[in-house]
Amino acid sequence: MTPRTATLLAGIPAENPSLFHRVRFSVGDPAAWLALNIEGQQSSWFIVRDIEAARARESVQVDHVGSPADFAPASGLSGDRATATAQAVAEFLRQRQVSVVTTDRTLPYIYAWHIQQAGITVEYAPELGVTERRTKDAQELEWLAAAQQATEATMLMALQTVARATAKADGHLQHAGEPLTSERLRSMISADLLNRGYSTPHGSIVASLPDSADCHARGSGVLKTGQSVIVDIFPQSNTTHYCGDCTRTVVHGTPADGLLAMNAAVVEAKTAAIAAATVGATADAVHSATKETLAQHGFRFARGEISDDPVMPHGTGHGIGLEIHEPILLDDNGGTLLENEVLTIEPGLYSRRLGGMRVEDMIVTQAGGPPLNFNQLPMGLNWA
Structure with a gap:
């Protein structure tokens, strides 16, 4: 079976230069960029707060833009924005049966924790994004x-x-x-x-x-x-x-x-x-x-x-x-x-x-x- 994998950068773009460099979109709320490889099919996503989604669709170079509410788990989303975004990312990956997520040195632990709770392996790539930024x-x-x-x-x-x-x-x-x-x-x-x-x-x-x-x-x-x-x-x-x-x-x-x-x-x-x-x-x-x-x-x-x-x-x-x-x-x-x-x-x-x-x-x-x-x-x- 072809593995279902994803690459993830997440955090607050205005504070995380690696995420900002990838999306070129400055916002002070939590957000996530994902590149999926589902049975050989490639796609990219940007998950951001709903009031920023329309602006993101105009400027972020991805295939799809969504909001945490689009990927709420059965238990619902937290009222805390960082937690809600991490929950949504984990649910997004679970729905697509992703087995392994690769991430960089800047990922906040809250995302790794929620992804791991969903039974998904998180792997660290130390050079992810470094060469691109250089x-x-x-x-x-x-x-x-x-x-x-x-x-x-x-x-x-x-x-x-x-x-x-x-x-x-x-x-x-x-x-x-x-x-x-x-x-x-x-x-x-x-x-x-x-x-x-x-x-x-x-x-x-x-x-x-x-x-x-x-x-x-x-x-x-x-x-x-x-x-x-x-x-x-x-x-x-x-x-x-x-x-x-x-x-x-x-x-x-x-x-x-x-x-x-x-x-x-x-x-x-x-x-x-x-x-x-x-x-x-x-x-x-x-x-x-x-x-x-x-x-x-x-x-x-x-x-x-x-x-x-x-x-x-x-x-x-x-x-x-x-x-x-x-x-x-x-x-x-x-x-x-x-x-x-x-x-x-x-x-x-x-x-x-x-x-x-x-x-x-x-x-x-x-x-x-x-x-x-x-x-x-x-x-x-x-x-x-």
């Missing part, structure tokens, strides 16, 4: 390019705000007559992005000494002249849900020689890593290009270390799309680069004595040629 289609590339363009516009505002600030006698910076703090500049960044149709659900980074010795410190307190300020902005579009991610470093006034040397090394390492990020290359090779270039400038790689002398403690970059951090990771054992894969390249150096330095671009791999860089901003320290 390889971007033309629409996704357009959305990511737009996100990076908006990110760069806000980045320029932030960098110029620091560079054009007024320094008091104690070195503290002022903007529009008030102290220019990391917190204030982050608020300015969020407001500027909101006007462009983007949100900052994970905040942003505006970090100077002593915080910038830690590569992911958010930063706090009044900014000072002569110190490097790492600005890392990673917003998400309120319309498309795709993300931007860009880092630049700014110094108010004249940068010290040590900061200039760090910047030159980081920029050259970024260039080398981008050149290495070709289709079929390994993440290890891209990361090695970064480490080797920094070593040529006299700087070392020291994973996780916070040091007085400048070190690079992290990987070279990561995949990006509906989430800021997606597979793959440009680090040791990170995997092999695919065509039309969008990545960040972000080497950095960090020192308790000198401060921090990071420059980050977003690129897309292209068949038969070098990557395309979505960034246009320069990479130096002077933004006045």
Whole structure:
């Protein structure tokens, strides 16, 4: 007998990027996408709350759209929406005598539990949806390019705000007559992005000494002249849900020689890593290009270390799309680069004595040629 099987993605599309990527339909209620194989016959379904069904029929690329009420078990549906949707999915599968359901890493356990209670086997496919999300289609590339363009516009505002600030006698910076703090500049960044149709659900980074010795410190307190300020902005579009991610470093006034040397090394390492990020290359090779270039400038790689002398403690970059951090990771054992894969390249150096330095671009791999860089901003320290 030919097995009756199904593939399932479920959850809340507005919160589950894997489900949203599959259906391209944003809704804040529980929903499920199913692909059936019933005795060799293929079909796809989307189960969503009844008040969303008409909109889903117009935009979701499936054969059928239904609601939980269409697949209520004999005992009825729960008044809780997540439970009712899971009950309906289990009943849907039971009615079609499905024996095995394959799902991904994002499935809420409530669905697995109800399906198993119906006597159906649930199998986990760790790579389900991962490759599809890594390889971007033309629409996704357009959305990511737009996100990076908006990110760069806000980045320029932030960098110029620091560079054009007024320094008091104690070195503290002022903007529009008030102290220019990391917190204030982050608020300015969020407001500027909101006007462009983007949100900052994970905040942003505006970090100077002593915080910038830690590569992911958010930063706090009044900014000072002569110190490097790492600005890392990673917003998400309120319309498309795709993300931007860009880092630049700014110094108010004249940068010290040590900061200039760090910047030159980081920029050259970024260039080398981008050149290495070709289709079929390994993440290890891209990361090695970064480490080797920094070593040529006299700087070392020291994973996780916070040091007085400048070190690079992290990987070279990561995949990006509906989430800021997606597979793959440009680090040791990170995997092999695919065509039309969008990545960040972000080497950095960090020192308790000198401060921090990071420059980050977003690129897309292209068949038969070098990557395309979505960034246009320069990479130096002077933004006045």
